[in-house]
Amino acid sequence: MARTRGTDACPGALQVHRAADGALARIRLPGGTLTAAQLAALARVASEYGSSTLELTARGNIQVRGITDEAAAADAIAGAGLLPSATHERVRNIVASPLSGRAGGNADVRPWVAGLDAAIRAEPRLAGLGGRFWFSVDDGHADVSGLCADVGVHAFPDGCALLLAGRDTGLRLGADEVVETLVVIATRFATTRGSAWRVKELDDLERLLPGVELGAAPFSAVTRPPVGWIAQDQPGSEGRVALGAAVPLGVLPARVAEYLAAIEAPLVITPWRSVLVCDLDEAVADVALRVLAPSGLVFDENSPWLTVSACTGSPGCAHSAADVRADAARALKPDAGMHRHFVGCERACGSPLAAEVLLATGDGYRQLR
Numbered sequence: 001m002a003r004t005r006g007t008d009a010c011p012g013a014l015q016v017h018r019a020a021d022g023a024l025a026r027i028r029l030p031g032g033t034l035t036a037a038q039l040a041a042l043a044r045v046a047s048e049y050g051s052s053t054l055e056l057t058a059r060g061n062i063q064v065r066g067i068t069d070e071a072a073a074a075d076a077i078a079g080a081g082l083l084p085s086a087t088h089e090r091v092r093n094i095v096a097s098p099l100s101g102r103a104g105g106n107a108d109v110r111p112w113v114a115g116l117d118a119a120i121r122a123e124p125r126l127a128g129l130g131g132r133f134w135f136s137v138d139d140g141h142a143d144v145s146g147l148c149a150d151v152g153v154h155a156f157p158d159g160c161a162l163l164l165a166g167r168d169t170g171l172r173l174g175a176d177e178v179v180e181t182l183v184v185i186a187t188r189f190a191t192t193r194g195s196a197w198r199v200k201e202l203d204d205l206e207r208l209l210p211g212v213e214l215g216a217a218p219f220s221a222v223t224r225p226p227v228g229w230i231a232q233d234q235p236g237s238e239g240r241v242a243l244g245a246a247v248p249l250g251v252l253p254a255r256v257a258e259y260l261a262a263i264e265a266p267l268v269i270t271p272w273r274s275v276l277v278c279d280l281d282e283a284v285a286d287v288a289l290r291v292l293a294p295s296g297l298v299f300d301e302n303s304p305w306l307t308v309s310a311c312t313g314s315p316g317c318a319h320s321a322a323d324v325r326a327d328a329a330r331a332l333k334p335d336a337g338m339h340r341h342f343v344g345c346e347r348a349c350g351s352p353l354a355a356e357v358l359l360a361t362g363d364g365y366r367q368l369r
C-alpha cells in the first residue's frame with residue numbers, strides 16, 4: 001500500500017526537522033562507521049549548538065537535537081567530513097554487519113559499503129530516492145539482513161544473495177557485482193516508485209527485478225547489540241579487541257562521547273543503539289573498559305537495558321502522549337524476555353521488527369503490536 005505523504009520529511013544535516021524541542025539534524029553514517037575525531041566533532045556540535053546529547057538511531061545514524069545555530073552546526077558537521085554530498089546526504093542509508101572484517105562473517109563487507117556510498121553519491125537520479133529507503137550489507141552474521149532494508153546483500157560462503165525487502169530473491173552475486181547491482185535496483189526504484197517510499201509499498205517488484213520470486217521467510221530480526229569484550233579474529237586484526245557498549249535508550253551524553261573519542265580508535269554505531277570501539281590491543285581495551293563502565297554505557301550482555309528501547313516521546317516530540325523514555329527506564333525488568341519498545345503515538349518510530357510495541361495512551365500503555 002502506498003504511503004500518502006507526498007514529501008520526504010526525513011531530516012538530514014542540512015534539511016533539519018522542526019521538533020518540539022527545536023531543530024533536529026540527522027547525520028548519515030554509511031555502515032555506522034566514524035573516526036574518533038568525527039565523534040569528537042559531533043560531541044562538540046551537541047555541546048555548543050544542541051542539547052548536549054547525541055541520539056543513536058535504529059539505522060546506525062546519529063542525531064543532534066535542540067540545535068540553536070543550524071548553519072554553524074552544518075558547517076562543523078561538514079568540516080568533520082560527515083557531509084560529503086549536499087544533494088545525496090539523506091539517501092546514504094547503508095546498514096552493515098558492524099563487526100565485519102574484524103570478527104566472524106563470510107566476507108569483509110567494508111569495501112562494499114565504501115564503494116556503495118561513493119556510487120550512490122555519483123548517481124544523480126538517486127538524489128530523489130528518499131530518506132526512508134535503505135540498503136543492508138550483511139557479511140553472513142545474519143544480523144542486519146533481518147532488519148528488512150529495501151535492498152541488500154547477504155554473504156554466504158559460496159556467494160552473495162540479493163535481497164529485496166529483506167527476502168532472498170534467489171539471485172547470487174559475485175563480490176564484484178554487489179555495488180553495481182544495489183545501485184541499479186535503487187535507481188530503478190527511484191525512477192519508477194510513484195508515490196512509494198519503500199520497496200514493500202510497491203504493488204509489484206517486476207519493475208525492480210524482472211521475473212523475481214521472493215523467498216518465503218525473511219531473515220530473523222536481531223534486537224540485541226554485540227556487547228562486552230569481543231575478540232577480533234579476522235585476517236589483519238587477529239589478537240585485537242572490540243569493545244561493544246550499548247547506549248541506554250540510544251541517548252549518548254556528549255561528555256561520554258568525548259570519552260569514547262579519546263580512545264582514538266575506529267568506531268562503529270550499530271542499528272541496535274550501541275557503539276563498537278575497535279582494533280584495540282588488550283591492555284588498552286582493559287583500561288578503556290574500566291574508564292567507560294562507570295559512565296553509563298552497558299557492557300553486560302545480561303543487562304535489562306538490552307531489552308528495552310523507546311522513541312523520542314515528550315518533551316522532544318509534540319505527537320507524544322507521554323515521556324516514553326522515562327517510562328521505559330522505570331519499567332526495566334531483569335528477565336524481560338521479548339524486547340519492549342515504548343512509543344508515544346501510533347507512528348511507532350524506531351520499532352524493532354521483533355518486539356512488543358507499547359503505545360502511550362495518556363493513562364498508561366497498551367500493546368500496539
Ligand code: SF4
Pocket residue numbers: 311312313314317318319320321343344345346347348349
Ligand atoms: S512514535 Fe510518535 S511520539 Fe514517538 S517519536 Fe515518533 S512521532 Fe513522536
